[in-house]
Amino acid sequence: MRLRIDFSYDGTNFAGWAKQPGLHTVQGTLDGALATILRMDTIQSTVAGRTDAGVHAIGQTAHVDVDDAVKPERLIRQLNSILASEPIHVHRVTVAPPGFDARYSPMFRRYEYRVSDAVGNRDPRTRHFTLWIDDHLDIDLMNAAATSLCGLHDWTTYCKPRPGATRVRELQIFRWRRENDGTLVAEVQADAFCHSMVRNLVGVCIAVGRGKLHASDAVSLREERTRTSAFIVIPPHGLTLVEVGYPADDEVGDRAELSRNRREPV
The missing domain is CATH 3.30.70.580 (Pseudouridine synthase I, catalytic domain, N-terminal subdomain)
Incomplete structure (x- = not known):
């Protein structure tokens, strides 16, 4: 069972x-x-x-x-x-229903990354869940970079590669919001993520928000399909897996088989 x-x-x-x-x-x-x-x-x-x-x-x-x-x-x-x-x-x-696989059956995984910049709330009780940054980040530029990245693409630039495995993923949602206390929250959703992909995506947006990169650079860097030092991999503590979405019970087996065939090393 x-x-x-x-x-x-x-x-x-x-x-x-x-x-x-x-x-x-x-x-x-x-x-x-x-x-x-x-x-x-x-x-x-x-x-x-x-x-x-x-x-x-x-x-x-x-x-x-x-x-x-x-x-x-x-x-x-x-x-x-x-x-x-x-x-x-x-x-x-x-x-679990027949064919269910926690790893391969999901339709999406959704993460959030929390950042407190110069105008954000500095509550010491949240220091293990929020990245503190001294700069004032431009959320409009960050959203421009984030939304431009969405779609089905090769994410080699934003991933740690795994030999033989595909780095093609569908980035379904990527957007930023500023909460009432000033904290910036990135919502990042994809069918699946490569290793360190979310932290790299957040990292390029923070570089854009600081004015160190243009919003258009996020896509340009992705299309180069090579690891880069243009931005840093953001620390892990601000990141939380919020939700994993699965299809209907009678579809989980087919979804698992499709995902396994797409992502397993060849």
Whole structure:
């Protein structure tokens, strides 16, 4: 039986999602709790968004294959009891529909990145979730750069490449807003993201907002399809995975097969 697990976490003190020997990771912590409850030697969860060290999530989804005897409604209580001392909270555990794959079934992933510039709010309570910048950023120029990037493209400039894997992604939404307290928030949504893609996209917009690049440079750099030093990769702590969107239950299997064929290394 395959279970879908919807959960959130504060990534501040985690060394990312993926298990790494000797390091405190989200996957290692979640899988360890599952193994304890289910009395299994090892367990391997699969996640929608493999977040880096310091990145947070309020809308993360994973799947895990377990024995048919497991009761989802009991498992959620057990998980949250074991994880009570960790900055992880499980919101839902449900039986996944046939063909569901947390990684390959999504239609989109949506992230937000929070920035406090010279006119933004400097609340020390949010310092682990918001990037502080001393400059005044021009949100109009940043939005011009962001919207110009949307569409189906090769994102080599904005990604850490993975040998043999495609870097073609559909950037569905990229826009900035300034909240009532002055904080700038980037909303970034795509069918999937390459490694470090969101932080690179935010980085080029901040360079534009500072006046170090023109808004049109964002597309010009993308079309060069090569790594560049024209902007910096923004730190991870301002980034949060907000939502993962899946199709209807009877379409998740077909979606997973399509995504797997597009993205797997050849």
